Amino acid sequence: MSFVVIVEHQSWRAFELVRVASEAGHEVAFVTSDLAWYLKGRPAEETDLVRADHVREVPDTADPDRLWEALAPLVAVRRPDAVLSVSEKHTLAVSSVAQRLGIRHTSLDALRLLGNKYACRRRLAEAGLPPVRCRLAEDLPGAVEAAEEVGYPVVVKPVDGSGSVNVSVATTPEEVRACSRPILEQHSYGRSTLAQRKVLIEEFLTGELVSCETLTAGGEHLVLGITDRDVTPLPHQVELGGCFPVPHPRAEDIAATCRAALDAVGFDFGAAHTEIILTPAGPRVIEVNGRLAGGLMPYVQSAALQRDVYRDLVDLFLHGTLPQVAPTGRIACIKALTADRPGELRAVEASALRAADGVVDYEIWQATGTQVRPPQHNRDRYGSVITLAATAEDARRLAAEVIATTRLVIAGTGA
Structure with a gap:
């Protein structure tokens, strides 16, 4: 029986990693800075949290040093075999803890890059991927100036955002100010995470939006499949759904672009969700996220692949080998x-x-x-x-x- 420490989770059906690790027979610890954020008024006994052998509520799960300090009493009793998270805002701190323990983890440098979309854009361009025009702003006048340099319409987003929150398309200076204001006023994303309060202005790309879902280990990026995406019309571009794995006519180009992006940022281990727009000029990387796809997409993938992708992720961190995934039709x-x-x-x-x-x-x-x-x-x-x-x-x-x-x-x- 292995010892698996899970730090934070996605909000959708929280404690799924706890469930799959427990069902696999492992000793499980769940660590959070805000247990109420998950329970939302429900008794813990009515959730899969009851499957955890240890539950720890600690002051900070986003700062590497404070997380290490908080976990010290737990890991002193038994050294974990895996420490992981599916919460994008916590992967850097979690990987830092795993590095100190000498167990499998994602490159810290890669996760730092992925936590700053502007720095990630620059690295992708330096690696030879087709660039996307963008500018970084720290105030409203700077955001308007950046938009004018990039050229309207523009995408306005937090430089460190996730889940498409506060991501909009603007066509005028007034809209840029309106879209940028909540980003600049955001101090925290919850669960001990701080916002950088900077605005990334990007050129608006036209074309089909897809995502490439991967697991990485041993220098190999295993493409689990491609997801097509259904989004609302401008200006908000909310994701309404999608299908997986779609037999896309440009599947090879999408997979190649995805792998090139992961190599460019130095992503060496774990799950990744890479968003790509198929423009008339070719594929353009929108974002690389060092986690499973968000929301209920892991359930979509599990249904199509007829296997539990959460279980695959736990096994990957425990054993370091990629799963054997066969087409199901x-x-x-x-x-x-x-x-x-x-x-x-x-x-x-x-x-x-x-x-x-x-x-x-x-x-x-x-x-x-x-x-x-x-x-x-x-x-x-x-x-x-x-x-x-x-x-x-x-x-x-x-x-x-x-x-x-x-x-x-x-x-x-x-x-």
Whole structure:
């Protein structure tokens, strides 16, 4: 039995790594700086946290030295065999701890680069990948000046952001100021993480958005598959869904670009989620994220691959070898439930198709009595469905039908 320490998690269905590590027979510790952030009022006994052998709430999980200090009593009793996280804001501190313990970890230099999108852009360009025009700004006048240098329209985003939060497209100086203000005013991302409060202005690229999902070990980047992406129209570009693994006609170009980007930043171990836009001039890397894909995408991947990608990640950190992944002939799609108007959510009428053949996951997240609105960022998604079929078209169609027959009753709208 191995000892696995898990530091923080994604907010979606927290404690999944705890579950899979426990089911595999390992001793498990879960460490967080804010347990209430995950429980959201639920008793811990009603979650998979009960599977953990140790639960530690510590002052800081984002600072490497403070995390090491907080973990010292735990690791003094038994040296962990793996320390890992799927929370992007905590991977650097976690890898620093693993390095001190002498166990497998992602390159600290690579994670530092990925934590600064401007520095990452520069490294990709230095490595010969097609550049994307960008500028860094530290105040509103600087953001407007940067946008004018890059050329409208521009993408406005936090230099250290994640989850598409505060990412918008601006076409005027007024819009740049409006989009930049919340970034400059953000002091923390929660769970002991501090915001850099800098604005990255990038050129707006046109083309199809895809992502490349990989696991890396021993100098090899294993491409698990390519995800296509369904996003809302400008200006917000909220992700509404996607299918995996899509048999894309440009799959070789996408995989090659993905591997080149990972090599450029020195990503040497772990999971990565690389976003790419297929422009008329060729593939352009949008972001490289040193983690599994966000939200419920790991469940989409698990459904299509017919294996648990969370389990694969735990095994990778324990054993250092890549999984043997074979094609299954199945494609999974996810589609989000959103509101078409603002107001108070009074009720949700679930789809009669939620138990249909091919529906593998269906969930409503938003509680009644709360405010909803049309999507402006990824938090404005109120439920989802995951479907599985032999083709992307069939899986996508079923997902759309399930969402279309799920009814949000919003106060004052009569719908």
